Amino acid sequence: MNGSIENRPEKLQDFEPSLGEFRDGVIEGLSAPAKTLPCKFLYDDRGSHLFDAICEQPEYYPTRTETGILTRHARDIARTLGPEVRLVEFGSGAGIKIRLLLQALDNPAVCLPVDISREHLLAASAALARDFPDLRIAPVCADYTAHFELPEIPGVTYRSTAAFFPGSTIGNFTRTEAVEFLDGARKLLGQGATMIVGVDLIKNEDTLRAAYDDAAGVTAAFNLNLLRRINRDLGGSFDLSRFRHEARWNTELSRIEMHLVSLREQEVLVGRRSFPFRAGETIHTENSHKYSLGGFRDLAAEAGYETIDVWTDENQLFSVHALRAQ
Ligand SMILES: C[S@@+](CC[C@H](N)C(=O)[O-])C[C@H]1O[C@@H](n2cnc3c(N)ncnc32)[C@H](O)[C@@H]1O
Missing domain, CATH: 3.40.50.150 (Vaccinia Virus protein VP39)
Incomplete structure (x- = not known):
């Protein structure tokens, strides 16, 4: 490589999932009896930066x-x-x-x-x-x-x-x-x-749970960002102040689970689809086995x-x- 020419990456091979795939994943997950969202959608640009900040947490x-x-x-x-x-x-x-x-x-x-x-x-x-x-x-x-x-x-x-x-x-x-x-x-x-x-x-459970629920609230912001992304890209009506982040240890399956807990009974729209939530009902967003x-x-x-x-x-x-x- 000639020292005077800056090295640049090759052209991006772009197979980014479409908006339709995002919408289908969200509708399917929120329609399930135990609500869930695919964890891969946690990573929009803001989500990726929040993940980088998680890595800095003590x-x-x-x-x-x-x-x-x-x-x-x-x-x-x-x-x-x-x-x-x-x-x-x-x-x-x-x-x-x-x-x-x-x-x-x-x-x-x-x-x-x-x-x-x-x-x-x-x-x-x-x-x-x-x-x-x-x-x-x-x-x-x-x-x-x-x-x-x-x-x-x-x-x-x-x-x-x-x-x-x-x-x-x-x-x-x-x-x-x-x-x-x-x-x-x-x-x-x-x-x-x-x-x-x-x-x-x-x-031990305490070390695990703390890692996925840091005191500065960065993991909470990362998890809630998925609702923000749904609002922005899919016309969602999530009020982020009506959900809270929770990290749970599942002993049987040896995994940390990230959930978003509905703080009250509420109805949320994604586009024209409506999803009812009971108080305390959760959306399961990520596993970490x-x-x-x-x-x-x-x-x-x-x-x-x-x-x-x-x-x-x-x-x-x-x-x-x-x-x-x-
Ligand atoms: C837990 S972070 C790890 C980031 C980095 N490799 C590290 O070790 O710190 C997961 C990374 O995988 C990417 N990712 C998650 N699900 C993915 C998928 N289904 N396909 C491609 N990339 C994915 C995320 O965007 C994120 O950059």
Whole structure:
């Protein structure tokens, strides 16, 4: 790359979900006997910035703990991935953690950040291109639970493919969905691909609940932002002051659940559709499943991956797994 020309990302591959998909997901979720909304829609541009602010909260141990593990083991991970790798990141967000890998990797061929949040993805990709002037960055705006293809970038050759899926985002899936996702990723990436995935571990309930209900109210604002987005994009009539954020620990399913609790009996419109709420009724907006090390290894095996390495922090709060697609 000529030092005088600023490195820029490749043209965005744009598979952003349509407004119609958003509307269908919202109507279906609010029509269910136990109301729910798909968590992927938490991430509009404002939602993505609020998530970045959550990562800075003292209660939110996952980001700093995972970053610590990646910092300590970046060289081991780089050895596992090998030279001239094509690196795909699922749910790339602000693209902070991948820098730790990129700095350690031997001559990475291309980096493909995949995220549903279009504007945030564009900004993060531009920043990455600026900071890694010799690296090709090829952003893909897509819902990674739907079918999409990875673009071949002209002039880029690579020796192997790897994926990075940090942030314990895999915990947003139920166990069955996580197996399905990993199985689909194996087909997308190809046999022999390596997947580096961040997995949050089971721990005491107080630590978990505090992480998803910080004292500054940032997670609450993040959760309520989904109603704001429905108002803005779908003609919703949600009064945000009539709902409150709640984080619940579900012991049986080993997961934190985020809910929006209706503070009173009320009727809400989305376009021309009307949805009644009882006082205390909730909209379930997100799950965050927690695993044991063995439990996640079994899940990965079910999806067709061999676990080749696992790294944790000294307090066993969080884990990073290296999986090889069989
Ligand atoms: C928990 S955040 C993690 C962000 C970042 N990777 C990190 O570790 O801090 C989840 C990220 O995945 C993206 N995301 C969530 N659901 C998605 C989906 N179905 N398809 C694509 N991206 C999704 C969000 O926009 C967000 O950037």
